[in-house]
Amino acid sequence: MMRRMRGWWVWAAAAALSLCLLSAAPERTAHLVVLHINDTHGALLPETRADGSVAGGVARVATLARQVREQAPGRVLFLHAGDVLSRGGPLTVESGGVTDLQALEQAGIDVFTPGNGDFYFGLDNLLRVSGAVRVPFIHANIARVTPEGPEPIFASHVILEAAGLRVGVLGLGEVRMDHPSARGLTLRGAAEVARERITELREQVDVLIVLSHLGEIADRMLAASVLGIDLIVGGHSHSKLDRPVQVVHPGTPSCTWIVQAGDLSRFVGRVDIEAEQHEAGWRITRVGGRLMPVDGSVEEAPDIRKFLEDHQERLAQVVGRNPAELPNAREGQDTVGQFAAEAVLRATGAEVALLGRDAFDAGLPAGPVTLADVYRIHPWRSPVLVAQLNAEQIRQAREELDLLVAGAEVTPGQTYAVAVDGFTLGGAPLLREAPFTDSGLRLDEVLIGSIRARSPAGE
Ligand SMILES: [Zn+2]
Incomplete structure (x- = not known):
């Protein structure tokens, strides 16, 4: 079964390359940059590596994100694909993730989808965290059980403007339903929810991104089985995808790209999306991407460093x-x-x-x-x-x-x-x-x- 699947991918990729990135004389062009990070799991502070070098940490993440925004003003979105918790250093656990989200907000993230780990400290804690920042939390397939039926907890999606494009971001995720922290919650299948939402959302946007905490394999299945997603920004499997993965839809001119940026604030992913506007609407003409290492050559943003030091002082009591x-x-x-x-x-x-x-x-x-x-x-x-x-x-x-x-x-x-x-x-x-x-x-x-x-x- 796996072998047959793999064979299909190769065939489909070859067949659709020309269809997927078709181009003709455009009315306008746009260049959108999507930055992404996932599964930071409390890695707020730099880590000391085996060779003694210091790298990582949200203050360096911020520097990278700000540099990109400076180079491409008005054209950048920064997405976090979940799992700020479950464990982490004392700064993360003591604040229940509030310090993490506040630091990430200062670093410039625009949207967050909670991962399974973010539910481990309980829904009340997660709502407290989301209330402590302006960053929207999105999750389309988790709901709260009420006598009247399932009630959404977070918005399913947001629509953002960047590079002159309307960009829809739909949140999908995984929650460990047998964990006591999931009491009173109900989870729907991501593909089913995606199919429902994407039909209406596609009408309102030029680019459609799924911000997913489903894991790489589920992302590939979603990309293959649901039409209309341009990009899946993934998390959960901690996959370090050095280049965007392309999934084509045989017999159609559409394709879906999948990215994921490892874990623990070691990389910030960057995706460059070029699009052309034609009579029928915007069409993506090129997608490229890479992971930017959050290494020692990146300076720490002083404001975030100071923010974390102040919190460390509080924890020293x-x-x-x-x-x-x-x-x-x-x-x-x-x-x-x-x-x-x-x-x-x-x-x-x-x-x-x-x-x-x-x-x-x-x-x-x-x-x-x-x-x-x-x-x-x-x-x-x-x-x-x-x-x-x-x-x-x-x-x-x-x-x-x-x-x-x-x-x-x-x-x-x-x-x-x-x-x-x-x-x-x-x-x-x-x-x-x-x-x-x-x-x-x-x-x-x-x-x-x-x-x-x-x-x-x-x-
Ligand atoms: Zn996870």
Whole structure:
């Protein structure tokens, strides 16, 4: 099947090259530049590479984008194809992605489509992030379940003007529906939604872009099965496509191009779209593109550097003093995980607390503990959830997962109020079936409170 598909691509590409990029005497011409980035996953700050060089970071991304805008004023759009979250450094986790979107907005992004990772901190958090910036969030195939039926959360698309062209950008994405953060959401198939939307949108625009967090393979399927998309700016699969990929539609003069720019702010993609206006409307005559490396030769934009430094200063505030180190060890009572499990037990009043060992990335250092330390220990903003479970369910959960347990000895036949964090629940298919309710607490906040309480008196 795969081999046949590949053969088809090659044949189709050869057959349609001339059809797709046809040209005749135009009334007007236009040159649009689309910049794109995806799956930044909290990579706000530069990274130090194996050879000691420093590269990446949103301040360098901004410099590249601003240079292109200066060279092509009024002709540039900058799109982000999703996944600012799920993990990331303390700046990202502590702000729930607000710092990321604000920095990216300063860097000049025009549109954002939320990726699956952007839903992991919950819909309320995502709406808080979108409310903190002017950048429009678009997503056509996710909705909220209401008694009246599915209700859109974000606009499906935006229409922007650039290079004298009306450019439609339609957002399509993927959401992990079995994750507890997806409760109350409903996801429709991207191709079906695209087919519905594109028919009407095509009438209103000269160039149609899908901003996709579906992944490269799904993008290729979408390009092959839905007519009318000029360009798919992709994400999710973290694919580093050095050149735009062309997908032709045999027997028609249309084709679709696919781009994606790796991940972690290491590249900004650039697509050059040339178009000619004829009596029948605008027609794309040439598409070219490449990835611009965000390397050490690019200066950091000073305003964004300063913006991030100010936030780092805030994260350097001391939340408490820890009398003795608690390592992120898998064994023993004096570990950060056990400390957290006891803290959850106290905060919720539950009888048993179950936390996945994977929920912790670092130990709690001795001495002053900063906000940044807390978000290095647990790089999530997990809600704490509570449910009544019987001893058998607790036993099954402990078999299914590597869990830290605090609280009562579990006796067969008994039922217990059990507290779990959302991150752990996300990886526990058996536990997810139980009727957990949100306690209103978050694990990171519980940790901060317990670190304060652990501090020696008077500090
Ligand atoms: Zn993703």
